[in-house]
Amino acid sequence: MAYSEKVVDHYNNPRNVGTLDKGSTEVGTGLVGAPECGDVMRLQIRVNPETQVIEEAKFKTFGCGSAIASSSLATEWIKGRKVEEALTIKNTDIVKELSLPPVKIHCSVLAEDAIRAAIGDWKKKNGVAETAETVAVAK
């Protein structure tokens, strides 16, 4: 199979590979896919609590070159964006940018899911954190 130049570029030079402290309240973690399907993406964000801006994004992906490229691209795109803005990224944008063939569309879907899962985790965590803070203040 021939890969687009952009896929090859992300595969050779993946952006934002790494791990954030998933225990931090500023960090949201999304883990999507399944090993038996041949794709697992973990995407993490660190959000500035004041500005709601995603200041850091990291990923690790088990999957084919297109899956690696999709998640690498996703971290590039969400970094510097506000949380609600990041949620507007669609898998079709990723397909277009990376020129993914039809059999690889599921990689882009997974990347979109990973963004949503990471933001969802951050929101959930933040809700909990806020409540805890409120409780602490009340005491």
Next chain:
Amino acid sequence: MSTVLSNVEVPAGVSLPIYMDNHATSPLDPRVLEAMMPFFTTKFGNAASRNHSFGWEAEQAVETAREQIAKLIGATAKEIIFTSGATESNNLAIKGIAEMYHERGNHIITQVTEHKAVLDTCKRLEKYGYRVTYLPVKADGLIDLEDLKRAIDDKTILVSIMAANNEIGVVQPIREIGKICHEKGVIFHTDAVQAVGKIPVNVIADNIDVLSLSGHKIYGPKGVGALYVRRRNPRVQIAAQIDGGGHERGMRSGTLNVPGIVGLGKACEIALAEMDSEAAYLRGLRDRLKAMLEAELDYIHVNGSMEHRLPGNLNVSFVYVEGESLLMGINDVAVSSGSACTSATLEPSYVLKALGLGDDVAHSSIRFGLGRFNTQAEVDYVGAKVIDIVKHLRELSPLYEMVKEGIDLTKIEWQAH
């Protein structure tokens, strides 16, 4: 695709890309090409032309090839039928026997890691009322002979079990299988396309009644194969599946592919002469590659028995690395993967799954198929390159990180998609 992230140096004398996928097909041996050439040009006769020298010359060449093939497998020349390749040989054997012996019974036994040319042929026969038993394999890829004995009943007419597997190189106990078949009066067919010319196969000693082989797996040409059909003790009959001019004693009509047949014959002659030294050579290269990988990488898993295995085969799962991404990193090396992403169906290898491997391990597999023309320098380069890329991809792998942290991946609720 141009760039590669690896910094592994290409040793002197190695030219890229490196071909290491000899189970898929093998390059034509120059000696084979040389033998074939005249039959494309001056010696172009039809082997069925009985009334001029062009025909006689072609016929003579075909009969020489028949002898060469027969000699490699311990058969007689009259027991060799030429076909277009092993897929046709398998179809002819299984369908031809099913048709010929349908009054005796309708039961066929095969096993789950057969090539699709056998499995799909059996599936078609099921549509026509035949009953097929697909024996399982053990974790090492071998069938259990007790399962075979139990599966044979009074309606069983045919057992079809491959000699060596195309993905994992596992060699089935064909001699014992043949013995069981003969004791029960059942015909034994073996798809020996990966075994013939690589390891000793003898139709008499191994109790084989019908055997499929192919040219292009043994450094011969594509588009030519043969079927051995036993003529004595017992005499096996096969109903033709292609009708026409009555070539090949009526079992396979169609003008003979004379250059191809000459090439197949020559390839068999070379294989017989060089089998021992070549097997030792390939085993040395294979074991060297395996040792290199095992010395540098953790979580690697060799698929299938190492003891009962073709000398040139190594099938390894690099766990927590997806096969296609690994292939992408070693794109100057031609190997193949059991990963779903490399197949049209998006299903991982059914052979690896039959061994009881999880889909995740199957997705991580690479098949190295070493052959006559591979060198030690090539093996050293491929080994170094694979190690480099696997390490890189594991840096990227969330699964590898989790396992290293002591997380049990089976306890995680994955969102299958």
